[in-house]
Amino acid sequence: MYEMKQLAQVSPRAAILESFARLEKTLREIVEMGPENEKGRHFTSARELARRAADQGFLTPSELSAFDDVSVLRNTVAHRRDTDIDTDRALEYTALVRQLIIALALAKGRTIADGPIT
Structure with a gap:
């Protein structure tokens, strides 16, 4: 979390993009490498990964809704350069994403006992 705070202070946009990338990586590890993915399917979108994680019981409906919220802001930041994001908003975003990763x-x-969750 400390590194996200530092990143948000330098570039709030980068903190949002990096946080979401970590969430997507976690979803990919759970869904694509899990036993439910018998055919070794590769999912192309984070939204599809989140839906599969919810179907498999890894995300609650409220967590899936939170995922949708963070996904919208991530896409806005990634595709609209005129979006104004300040440090505080980026920190709130990274905290919510961290909660989803922990969940x-x-x-x-x-x-x-498995060590820190990154």
Whole structure:
């Protein structure tokens, strides 16, 4: 979290994009590498990954809704250069994304004994 704070202070947009990339990586690890993906399917969108994670019980409906919210802001930041994002908003965003990553890790069965959740 400290590194996201530093990044948000330098570039709020970069903090949002990096946070979302980490969330997508976590979703990809859970969905694509899980036993439910018997055919080794590669999912192209983060939204599709999130839906599959919810279908498999790794995200609750409220977490899936939060994912949709962070996805909208990420896409806005990624595709509209005129979007004004300040440090505080970026930090709120990174905190919410971190909560989703932790929720996914816990739903997958990780514990504190497994080490820090990144």
